[in-house]
Amino acid sequence: MHIQSVTTRDRRFTLADGAGSDAIHRTPQYSYAVCVLKTDAATEGIGLAFTLGAGNDLVCRAIDYLSEPLVGREIEELMADFGTTYRALADSPSLRWLGPHKGVVHLALAALVNACFDLWAKSRQLPLWKLLLDLSPEALVNTLDLSYLEDVLTRRQAIDLLTKSQATRSCRENVLKTGYKGYDTSVGWFNFSDERIVANTKTAMDRGFTALKLKVGSTDPQRDLRRAELIRETAGDAATIMLDANQRWNVPQALTICRELSRINPFWIEEPTHPDDVLGHRAIADAMAPYKVATGEHIPNKVIFKNFLQAGAMAFCQVDAVRVGGISEFLTVSLLAKQLNIPVVPHVGDMGQIHQHLVLFNHIGMEHENLFLEHIPHLRPYFTHPADLVRGYYQVPQEPGSSSDLID
Missing domain, CATH: 3.20.20.120 (Enolase-like C-terminal domain)
Incomplete structure (x- = not known):
């Protein structure tokens, strides 16, 4: 199943009667920047990033920029070493300057990444929780980027933690x-x-x-x-x-x-x-x-x-x-x-x-x-x-x- 194109949707929902309000966000508009991975099959991968309305269109535009390297990729091949792809997307030289790893660009990355996992689970005809549980510890860790965490969590430690948990x-x-x-x-x-x-x-x-x-x-x-x-x-x-x-x-x-x-x-x-x-x-x-x-x-x-x-x-x-x-x-x-x-x-x-x-x-x-x-x-x-x-x-x-x- 190959990704043929990536589109976005700017979805905004007005809440009524004080719902969603807090001490800082008094009149929220719950919104999603939606990433859609279109494939050579009928299946689409859907990924969401959450905003409160204003700027949702900016997140959608950032998804357009970030998604270009994924067009043409086959989903199993992509997810087999997704951690490497994730780091390349997060560290895209010019876009990284806008964060790094925060703000509009990182929200766009969330939507894009979530769409990849959604498509992967759909391609295997599994709910996401079952897909994740079916992965070996090594395969699960292959989807992650553990850079900058090595002083606390190494790849080996992550695999060992998941392996130990399998037994129980x-x-x-x-x-x-x-x-x-x-x-x-x-x-x-x-x-x-x-x-x-x-x-x-x-x-x-x-x-x-x-x-x-x-x-x-x-x-x-x-x-x-x-x-x-x-x-x-x-x-x-x-x-x-x-x-x-x-x-x-x-x-x-x-x-x-x-x-x-x-x-x-x-x-x-x-x-x-x-x-x-x-x-x-x-x-x-x-x-x-x-x-x-x-x-x-x-x-x-x-x-x-x-x-x-x-x-x-x-x-x-x-x-x-x-x-x-x-x-x-x-x-x-x-x-x-x-x-x-x-x-x-x-x-x-x-x-x-x-x-x-x-x-x-x-x-x-x-x-x-x-x-x-x-x-x-x-x-x-x-x-x-x-x-x-x-x-x-x-x-x-x-x-x-x-x-x-x-x-x-």
Whole structure:
């Protein structure tokens, strides 16, 4: 199956009634820069990068530039040594200057890489999670670029980690029967009223969710405290509550406010300050202990993830396959996190479509802890095979590919 051409689609979706809002992004427009690999068969590879609307067209244009070397490539031949191709694309001399490995060009790389993995899985008539589990450790590592990580994770170490995990896979395959637990972010968007978050919490729990997330970061900290206490009171002591500031605070503010928020016993505080501030996150993590910091939604590449992990600045790694350089870099960061004993709980900018596959592989294939995966339902009607949750659990996808096909 040969790639004959690459096209893009700029898809934007306006959300209603405060959905998707947080302390920084008050009026989001959920958008995908879509990469389409057209082949000499009827099959197409679909890859997504996530944006909030403005600039989505720039990501599509960057996909056009990056994709030129892939035209004419046969998918099995391409994926047999995809790590080499990935590095060549990421380090394209003139385009690399625009990052390196971040921003518009790296988002374009995410869409292109995700399309390659989607096409590969479809060509083998397998869902992505099954394709990844069927690969040998060597073949899986061949799809990755481990450059700049050698001080922490070598190729040999990555292969050994995956090989060791193979021996105990049967202990973790029960997740294919139970499904993967979800947590509900949509109960507590920033623009929702107090009354609405209470009603949403009750509805979510009636639907089987036991883990919920609330957006914080108000200019008035008392609003955050009031709403946090409301959701705790409504959900009860047994519920798992996460708080997400979406980068709103500087470090001194975060240190003060997080101490107050700790009284509702949060499972984590997410993105409490600027996403590039490694030492700031570590200071907050140290001050909050035993409460924990989650971050990674806006960390753009494996090297910065390495720094966060080495510094002890994150207790939960929220790498996102539509923000970093696609599935390849997601798996690289997952291996890195496993090497440093930090759980991966992805940010879900793509409504769980791709990540439902990746968390299954992470748990079964890498021994990552089976925790939960964020659920955001707002774009569900636009997918050909939307993520399916039953009683709060993601059902295991069975269709070939990465569940990224959008309805035209």
